Amino acid sequence: MGREKQKIKVLVIDDDPKVVWILSEGLAPNFEFVTARDGVEGIQMVSTEKPNLILLDIKMPGMSGLEVLEKLNKQEDRPEVIMISGHGDTKYVVESMRLGAAEFIDKPFDVREVEIHMNGVLERVKLREEVSELKKELEIRDDLTKFVGDSEPVMRVKALIEQVADSELSVLIRGESGTGKEIAARSLHQLSSRREKQFIKVNCAAIPRDLLEAELFGYEKGAFTGAHKNKQGRFELADKGTIFLDEIGDMHMELQSKLLQVLEQQEFVRVGGVQNIKVDVRIVCATNKDIEYAINAGGFRDDLFYRLNEITLILPPLRERPGDVPLLVNHFLEKYNKQYKKEYYTLSPETINMLTAFHWPGNVRQLENMLKQVVVRSDESIIAELIAQAGHQVKTGVSQAAPVPAFSAGATATAEGSTTDYSLKSRVGKKVAEEEIRLISEVLTKTNWNRRKAAELLQISYRSLLYKIKDYNLNITK
Ligand SMILES: Nc1ncnc2c1ncn2[C@@H]1O[C@H](COP(=O)(O)OP(=O)(O)OP(=O)(O)O)[C@@H](O)[C@H]1O
Numbered sequence: 001m002g003r004e005k006q007k008i009k010v011l012v013i014d015d016d017p018k019v020v021w022i023l024s025e026g027l028a029p030n031f032e033f034v035t036a037r038d039g040v041e042g043i044q045m046v047s048t049e050k051p052n053l054i055l056l057d058i059k060m061p062g063m064s065g066l067e068v069l070e071k072l073n074k075q076e077d078r079p080e081v082i083m084i085s086g087h088g089d090t091k092y093v094v095e096s097m098r099l100g101a102a103e104f105i106d107k108p109f110d111v112r113e114v115e116i117h118m119n120g121v122l123e124r125v126k127l128r129e130e131v132s133e134l135k136k137e138l139e140i141r142d143d144l145t146k147f148v149g150d151s152e153p154v155m156r157v158k159a160l161i162e163q164v165a166d167s168e169l170s171v172l173i174r175g176e177s178g179t180g181k182e183i184a185a186r187s188l189h190q191l192s193s194r195r196e197k198q199f200i201k202v203n204c205a206a207i208p209r210d211l212l213e214a215e216l217f218g219y220e221k222g223a224f225t226g227a228h229k230n231k232q233g234r235f236e237l238a239d240k241g242t243i244f245l246d247e248i249g250d251m252h253m254e255l256q257s258k259l260l261q262v263l264e265q266q267e268f269v270r271v272g273g274v275q276n277i278k279v280d281v282r283i284v285c286a287t288n289k290d291i292e293y294a295i296n297a298g299g300f301r302d303d304l305f306y307r308l309n310e311i312t313l314i315l316p317p318l319r320e321r322p323g324d325v326p327l328l329v330n331h332f333l334e335k336y337n338k339q340y341k342k343e344y345y346t347l348s349p350e351t352i353n354m355l356t357a358f359h360w361p362g363n364v365r366q367l368e369n370m371l372k373q374v375v376v377r378s379d380e381s382i383i384a385e386l387i388a389q390a391g392h393q394v395k396t397g398v399s400q401a402a403p404v405p406a407f408s409a410g411a412t413a414t415a416e417g418s419t420t421d422y423s424l425k426s427r428v429g430k431k432v433a434e435e436e437i438r439l440i441s442e443v444l445t446k447t448n449w450n451r452r453k454a455a456e457l458l459q460i461s462y463r464s465l466l467y468k469i470k471d472y473n474l475n476i477t478k
């Protein structure tokens, strides 16, 4: 906040013009006063002027202050009211308090005293707002780490999350759009001993290419046009916490090199800077892209991939775990009824069946959006309509779903019992893996397991060879 404080707007509802005059004279620097001469005008001005505070006279011609207060109580989020009483009005104190007045001031008053009362009330409002903000934040956090589902594949994912949360291993979370990758990332943070520190999310696809480096690593004043001062990057903000690099598959190659270097050396320099900065950050990444494909096509560095992918968490698409649908339905009904103050809790068995049978191209997010609409409109019949629309979108190729290759390095938790995999990318991925295993084994035998020599022959980096040996579980006896 700068020195130019925003003035606090106070609506004075009083038929005596002297009151406003005295207040404006005495308290002008911090407060702006607007005035209404009677209750009717006053109530109107609460909506038009949106004051932060109201000073309300008890005795006025027409509507009394108490009646005005009663009417104002019908408004949602009305500002706090301080009652002003003349001689002999003290008998109304109790009634005003019952109606929720925050304070009571006697006429004639000393402006300084009024100021103290006003500041006291405003301070209380601020505290209350802070508490409710905190509560909201806690609810959101709680919600984000609530990974609903008890199907076999989800239980396996949850078990893996618990096992690796408190390790330093880098985790790559994969899965179609809307399967809960972000919840998984937040759960990893919440279940780790880093939970008291920051969880910093960076969406690598949403930040323009030339800004992403500065965003991640910060910059020094003058590093580029518009860099007016030094700025910390997200890695610094995430120190001792977790950084979540979402849509990592969209990071451009140059930045991939810098990221790899940072991960290996555990330090970096800001853009335009010279000083090395050391941070202790846990890395979690997510993507719904086929990274193996990108690697083969030269769009993603394999050595970075292996570095980021010490553990792979694969989130199963919703269609592969229809048993979770009723649980998710209850969870979202609960959530949105609470949020929108509704009482729409039960769906008919037919609707539940319809939801369970649907193939959910947009996964949990799509289900969540649908249920939000159902609650807001308190009408389950829109589900049939929405499902018909969504089905049509898939046929015409508007779906957001992206295939996830069945083959993946590292520890995995995948859904079993899925239908035959006709995906070209994933079939080719498997073939590539088979061919890699064959070739690497051959070269390793030929070089008598001299890994440096083998890497040279294979024309890949020594590091990627080590990762591949580990991931394919190759050993000398093979
Ligand atoms: N298992 C789950 N339990 C409760 N809510 C879930 C679950 N999975 C997903 N959601 C909800 O669905 C929505 C989408 O989840 P999330 O943002 O984590 O998906 P995502 O995999 O990151 O998708 P995208 O690739 O599109 O970013 C969120 O509102 C999330 O709260």
Ligand SMILES: [Mg+2]
Binding pocket: 181, 182, 246
């Ligand atoms: Mg996401």
